[in-house]
Amino acid sequence: MPHSSGTTDSRPTQTVIHRDKDTFLGEDNPFEAMMSRFDRAAELLNLDPGLYSVLRHPEKQVIVSVPVLLDNGEVQVFTGYRVLYSTTRGPGKGGIRFASNVSLEEVKALAAWMTWKCALVNIPFGGSKGGVVCDPNSLSNAELERLTRRYTSSILEILGPDSDVPAPDINTNERVMAWIMDTYSMHKRHTVTAVVTGKPVEMGGSRGRREATGRGCTIAAREAMRRREMPIHGARVAVQGFGNVGSIAAKHLEREGCSIISVSDVSGALYDENGLDVEDLLSWVQNHRFLSGYPKADPIGEHELLTAECEVLVPAAIENVITSKNAADIRAKIICEGANGPTTANADRILDEQGVYVVPDILANAGGATVSYFEWVQDRGGYFWDLETVNLRLERILVQAFDEVATMAERHNVNLRTAAYMLSIERVAAVHRLRGLYA
Ligand code: NAD
Numbered sequence: 001m002p003h004s005s006g007t008t009d010s011r012p013t014q015t016v017i018h019r020d021k022d023t024f025l026g027e028d029n030p031f032e033a034m035m036s037r038f039d040r041a042a043e044l045l046n047l048d049p050g051l052y053s054v055l056r057h058p059e060k061q062v063i064v065s066v067p068v069l070l071d072n073g074e075v076q077v078f079t080g081y082r083v084l085y086s087t088t089r090g091p092g093k094g095g096i097r098f099a100s101n102v103s104l105e106e107v108k109a110l111a112a113w114m115t116w117k118c119a120l121v122n123i124p125f126g127g128s129k130g131g132v133v134c135d136p137n138s139l140s141n142a143e144l145e146r147l148t149r150r151y152t153s154s155i156l157e158i159l160g161p162d163s164d165v166p167a168p169d170i171n172t173n174e175r176v177m178a179w180i181m182d183t184y185s186m187h188k189r190h191t192v193t194a195v196v197t198g199k200p201v202e203m204g205g206s207r208g209r210r211e212a213t214g215r216g217c218t219i220a221a222r223e224a225m226r227r228r229e230m231p232i233h234g235a236r237v238a239v240q241g242f243g244n245v246g247s248i249a250a251k252h253l254e255r256e257g258c259s260i261i262s263v264s265d266v267s268g269a270l271y272d273e274n275g276l277d278v279e280d281l282l283s284w285v286q287n288h289r290f291l292s293g294y295p296k297a298d299p300i301g302e303h304e305l306l307t308a309e310c311e312v313l314v315p316a317a318i319e320n321v322i323t324s325k326n327a328a329d330i331r332a333k334i335i336c337e338g339a340n341g342p343t344t345a346n347a348d349r350i351l352d353e354q355g356v357y358v359v360p361d362i363l364a365n366a367g368g369a370t371v372s373y374f375e376w377v378q379d380r381g382g383y384f385w386d387l388e389t390v391n392l393r394l395e396r397i398l399v400q401a402f403d404e405v406a407t408m409a410e411r412h413n414v415n416l417r418t419a420a421y422m423l424s425i426e427r428v429a430a431v432h433r434l435r436g437l438y439a
Helices: 030-045 049-055 104-120 141-154 174-188 209-227 244-255 278-288 302-306 345-354 367-381 387-412 416-435
Strands: 060-069 075-086 092-099 127-133 164-168 236-240 259-265 268-271 298-300 312-315 334-336 357-359
Touching: 030 049, 030 104, 030 345, 030 416, 049 416, 060 104, 060 141, 075 092, 075 104, 075 141, 092 104, 092 141, 092 174, 092 367, 104 127, 104 367, 104 416, 127 141, 127 164, 141 174, 164 174, 164 367, 209 244, 209 312, 209 334, 209 357, 209 367, 209 387, 236 244, 236 302, 244 259, 244 278, 244 312, 259 278, 259 302, 268 302, 357 416, 367 387, 387 416
Parallel strands: 092 127, 092 164, 236 259, 236 312, 312 334, 334 357
Antiparallel strands: 060 075, 075 127, 259 268, 268 298
């Protein structure tokens, strides 16, 4: 294999791309969607064929059966996944999601995205991801705790501050991270705070971690507007998803002077051309759980939110919401991807033709991974930073990453997504070359 085994730079001489993009199938398959972007960037980088093959495969994929004693005395067996896509640049880093539609393909894609994301913001982590197939809303708190602890013990040998560090994702939160940390620590016979990030601040969590992804998304949207020479004050913003990422991005964008004209969650979407009051929406959700029923705005459909006339669209809910079916109808000038994988590869081509400036997920939502890194550093050092320090360092890293991506895009005349993949893949590839192939 032509993958270098020394420290000399083995610049590629030939690139093998195994896929005909025009016959690309599986628009909804997240791993395929990720790979089609990877292929394009690898081709432009003229990536060495050996490295190309290595980077197309996850290092480790684990499937576990997780038996859980339910409150009614019955036992239910759940399926759990953990994928370590790459540990080349450091320990695996990636969230755990609890959802009924989690699949291995999805977890693989998310683990790969984490690899590129961590490399893009230049933090010393690889990429991983986990998931358990379950409907957390149908489980009691005690059942959820037993599920979390048993899943953790099933993947215990993978986890560790030096090997794989989980974090929250869809339907997992600080509470779940605390159970994971406790289970791991009980097995190790001492407290290991750095085994997870996104923990409560009282037990080693970082200040600012909870808000980091939404805050980072705001920084990315602001930088995009700056590049496009669009005034941030009065910019109309539509946000899909009003959970951790979406609601905090909406709050911060409103503070920056934007007008949040539309938001949605799983219960429906709301619209007000004069701008919604985000704080008021947050207190409504706190009391009523969902946005539906909010009396001070007009209910609209999801398609109307996605295609609303606005300056910035922030998809911050789930994957595959901007597809070849609706991309042509999008009227936003900027899309800032708070969610992972909200835009399919086919939609990317349509958006490109329309001149929509898409800030890709691995850049737009990298704030969470960045502050997770800060948390891991603080845990290992046993010295905790104040919120101002966290936010300042986050801002610095994200602004630099945005500049590097935008410069790369200009140099190669490609869109931001391709540029972001090129930068991050090249960073992972560079370490591969330096480390060589252990035979
Ligand atoms: P969350 O569970 O807190 O919120 C998700 C929100 O999306 C909820 O408001 C939910 O009602 C809404 N939603 C779900 N399906 C929807 C639909 N079909 N239409 C409209 N709204 C819908 O999750 P989160 O942590 O905010 O994560 C959202 C996305 O951001 C995910 O793709 C996640 O992987 C990604 N992300 C999260 C973080 C983080 O730190 N939390 C970091 C990076 C990326």
